[in-house]
Amino acid sequence: MRRSNLALVLRHLRDAGSRSRARIAVETGLNRGTVSSLIAELIDRGLVSEGDVERGGSVGRPGQTVELDGRGIGGIGVEINVDYVTAVVLNLTDEVVFEHRVALDVQALPADAVLDAVTELAIRALAACDEQEITPVGMTLAVPALVDTDDGVVAFAPNLHWTKVDAVSGLRRRLDRPGFAIQVDNDANLAALGEFAMGSRAGTADLVYLTGETGVGGGVMVDGRLLRGAAGFSGEIGHMPLNPGGDLCGCGRRGCWETMVGLAALLRMAATPDDPVCDPSLDLEQRLSVLRDRADAGDPRTLDALKLVGEALGLGASILVNVFNPRVLVLGGYFASLGAYLLDPMLAELHARVIAPDACEVALSTLGFTAAARGGAHVALEAVLDDPTLVAVRHRA
Numbered sequence: 001m002r003r004s005n006l007a008l009v010l011r012h013l014r015d016a017g018s019r020s021r022a023r024i025a026v027e028t029g030l031n032r033g034t035v036s037s038l039i040a041e042l043i044d045r046g047l048v049s050e051g052d053v054e055r056g057g058s059v060g061r062p063g064q065t066v067e068l069d070g071r072g073i074g075g076i077g078v079e080i081n082v083d084y085v086t087a088v089v090l091n092l093t094d095e096v097v098f099e100h101r102v103a104l105d106v107q108a109l110p111a112d113a114v115l116d117a118v119t120e121l122a123i124r125a126l127a128a129c130d131e132q133e134i135t136p137v138g139m140t141l142a143v144p145a146l147v148d149t150d151d152g153v154v155a156f157a158p159n160l161h162w163t164k165v166d167a168v169s170g171l172r173r174r175l176d177r178p179g180f181a182i183q184v185d186n187d188a189n190l191a192a193l194g195e196f197a198m199g200s201r202a203g204t205a206d207l208v209y210l211t212g213e214t215g216v217g218g219g220v221m222v223d224g225r226l227l228r229g230a231a232g233f234s235g236e237i238g239h240m241p242l243n244p245g246g247d248l249c250g251c252g253r254r255g256c257w258e259t260m261v262g263l264a265a266l267l268r269m270a271a272t273p274d275d276p277v278c279d280p281s282l283d284l285e286q287r288l289s290v291l292r293d294r295a296d297a298g299d300p301r302t303l304d305a306l307k308l309v310g311e312a313l314g315l316g317a318s319i320l321v322n323v324f325n326p327r328v329l330v331l332g333g334y335f336a337s338l339g340a341y342l343l344d345p346m347l348a349e350l351h352a353r354v355i356a357p358d359a360c361e362v363a364l365s366t367l368g369f370t371a372a373a374r375g376g377a378h379v380a381l382e383a384v385l386d387d388p389t390l391v392a393v394r395h396r397a
């Protein structure tokens with residue numbers, strides 16, 4: 001009972017912001033003495049701190065406010081993608097306290113070697129937590145894959161060439177950190193949760209997120225909840241067969257949307273295979289900035305490729321908008337980096353094909369290539385919001 005009341009008060013402070021104990025009591029329906037005692041415990045656990053004096057409040061006398069603190073608590077998100085591995089550490093207020101990306105040609109490596117690289121990066125993130133006196137509470141791995149989240153198994157990741165990789169137990173064994181929670185989820189799902197929590201359209205209850213990477217995935221938020229499907233495999237929008245008989249997809253089928261708008265499709269149209277922009281050992285954002293520079297300089301091949309991808313993006317997006325009627329469609333990954341060139345042809349196609357008036361807003365992600373890792377870190381921190389007693393009471397001087 002006390003544990004769930006601690007969680008109730010902590011979540012309320014996160015969602016509603018700094019306020020007085022009296023106001024928390026009124027808004028949560030708990031009595032004032034209980035709230036004071038819960039707040040005292042949350043302060044002892046380093047999750048809440050005293051704020052300013054509340055002025056002009058409608059409830060009771062002006063009082064000392066309290067606010068979510070959690071600077072000493074960290075959640076780790078690590079994303080594996082085709083060209084890179086990224087780690088992000090967030091504190092409980094969703095501030096980034098560590099971020100690092102390593103270029104890695106994941107397709108050329110066996111899964112064990114990739115998990116070794118993830119472990120190395122996780123150890124760096126854990127060291128950063130130690131340096132900043134942050135207690136890490138857990139880690140979420142984001143993978144472009146069908147994921148069995150209950151068992152921690154990557155069932156099928158076509159673009160990584162992974163089938164049935166026991167990622168969570170592999171990482172648990174390597175990190176050897178008893179009590180440290182590790183989970184795995186689909187990258188687009190985590191990115192959608194990240195956008196919902198801290199993106200430029202945070203809190204938008206009906207939101208569709210599209211990842212633009214080698215793979216194209218989707219995370220669909222309906223009424224503030226992630227749509228997962230019967231077996232947890234929803235959102236595989238990159239494999240909508242929009243050009244049956246077209247190019248071969250990483251999934252083994254032909255003409256998937258991904259073969260038209262994935263990063264590989266763009267690079268194939270915009271450059272020759274020996275062009276450095278196609279070299280997976282170079283940093284992806286640098287490669288994209290080269291493409292952007294070429295587009296800025298008016299290079300016809302680059303501009304034609306971006307126009308074709310933009311149109312194909314609008315074609316597939318129109319299906320999603322017709323099905324889900326989202327308030328906002330957030331474009332992530334390379335779709336955001338090259339959004340200045342993709343957006344016009346995309347919107348023209350979208351508006352021509354969406355049946356509802358005032359088709360949804362299309363926004364470029366401000367979280368860039370860190371959206372999935374941030375979402376993963378955020379999800380790791382959710383455990384503390386569910387059960388604040390996971391964080392030990394600090395020794396008082």
Ligand SMILES: [Zn+2]
Nearest residue numbers: 239249251256
């Ligand atoms: Zn496919």
